[in-house]
Amino acid sequence: MNTRNDLLRPMFDYISNMGNGENAFIIQLYNEVNKKRGLEWEASRSINFSSKGDKVYSVIAVGAKYVDLKSRILGATGGGVIGRAYRISASDVTLGSPDKWYNYNSAVLGQPLAGLYADSEITFLTPVVDLAVEANKLHADIFAITNVQNQGKGFTPTTFGGNHILNPNDVVLLEIESFDSTQTATAKIDIYEGGLDFYPE
Numbered sequence: 001m002n003t004r005n006d007l008l009r010p011m012f013d014y015i016s017n018m019g020n021g022e023n024a025f026i027i028q029l030y031n032e033v034n035k036k037r038g039l040e041w042e043a044s045r046s047i048n049f050s051s052k053g054d055k056v057y058s059v060i061a062v063g064a065k066y067v068d069l070k071s072r073i074l075g076a077t078g079g080g081v082i083g084r085a086y087r088i089s090a091s092d093v094t095l096g097s098p099d100k101w102y103n104y105n106s107a108v109l110g111q112p113l114a115g116l117y118a119d120s121e122i123t124f125l126t127p128v129v130d131l132a133v134e135a136n137k138l139h140a141d142i143f144a145i146t147n148v149q150n151q152g153k154g155f156t157p158t159t160f161g162g163n164h165i166l167n168p169n170d171v172v173l174l175e176i177e178s179f180d181s182t183q184t185a186t187a188k189i190d191i192y193e194g195g196l197d198f199y200p201e
Contacts, residue, residue, distance in 0.1 A: 031070075034192050034194075035105060036105065037105070037194075038103055038104075038107060038108035039192055039193060039194045040070070040103070040104045040105075040190060040191070040192050041101040041102065041103050041104070041190070041193065042101070042102050042104065042188060042189070042190050043099055043100070043101050043102065043116050043189055044073075044186065044187065044188035044189075045058075045118065045186070045188075046184060046185070046186050047184065047185045047186075048183075048184050049078075049178035049180070049181070049183050049184070050182060052178055052180055052181045053177065053178065054177070054178045055132075055175055055176065055177045056119050056175075056176050057119045057128065057132075057173060057174065057176075058099075058116060058117060058118055058122075058173075058174040059093060059095060059115075059116070059117040059122055059171060059172065059173055060115070060116055060117075060166065060170075060174065060191075061090070061095060061114065061115040062113075062114045062166045062167065062168055062170040062171070063112070063113025063114050063115070063168065063193075064113055064168050065112075065113055065114075065168060065194055066165060066166065066167060066168060066193070066194065066195065066196050067112075067114050067166040067170075067191050067192070068163055068165055068166075068192040068193075068196070069085075069162075069163070069164040069165075069166055069189065069191055070162055070163060070189075070190035070192060071159045071160065071161055071162040071189070071190055072142060072159075072160050072161055072188075072189055073159050073160070073188040073189070073190075074142065074144040074158060074185065074187055074188075075144075075158065075185065075186040076144065076146075076180070076183050076184070076185045077183045077184045078178075078179075078181070078183025079146060079179045079180030079183065080143075080144050080146045080179045080180065081145070081176050081177060081178055081179055081185045082141055082143055082144070082145065082176070082177045082179060083141070083144060083160065083174070083177075083187075084132065084137065084141050084175040084176075084177070085137065085138040085164070085172055085173070085174050086132055086137055086172070086173040086175070087137075087138050087170065087171070087172060087173075088126075088131050088136065088171050088172070089171060090169075090171050091125065092124065092125055092131055092171070093122055093123060093124055093125060093126075093171070094122075094123040094125060095117045095122060095123075096117065096120075096121035096122070096123075097117075097121055098111075098115035098116055098117055098121070099116045099117065099118055101114075101116060101191075112191070112193040113193065114193055116189075128173075131173055132173065132175055136173075138164065139161060140161075144160060145179045165196065
């Protein structure tokens with residue numbers, strides 16, 4: 001009959017051999033694991049603004065699975081932008097055709113359950129001015145702004161925030177406000193869709 005030490009001996013031997021380089025623990029980051037499993041997605045857009053204070057909107061309609069909004073990556077050729085997110089109801093909008101998500105694993109050809117809709121595919125049944133209010137905010141404003149003087153304008157796409165958990169059937173209104181006139185802004189989001197705890201199969 002095996003004793004407890006007998007059962008643990010292979011582990012002890014493995015760890016002791018790490019000192020001479022024969023064995024090693026391989027650690028994978030959360031993002032790397034999820035990308036290999038085909039559970040992380042990305043989408044992007046470019047927006048031309050003509051005046052300071054102009055706003056554009058997108059909607060994320062979460063499906064039956066949790067979504068981890070990994071980050072919002074914003075860039076601008078001018079003074080910058082302000083990013084916001086609001087919780088709204090499905091009855092506040094009518095949604096058209098979703099934008100395409102791109103999976104980090106080329107073997108995944110479908111789409112996630114969560115839909116992403118650009119402003120051209122959103123019909124507001126509740127006026128947007130009544131939705132984009134402080135009481136509905138999901139997280140702190142993202143102030144992706146720079147110097148509005150010509151010599152200081154513009155910044156390369158930069159990651160802001162991250163790991164905001166969206167629950168099944170949430171509807172989220174994303175807002176980008178221009179902090180300058182006549183500039184082009186870029187926006188990219190990454191999401192993970194699936195269970196929130198990882199248990200290897």
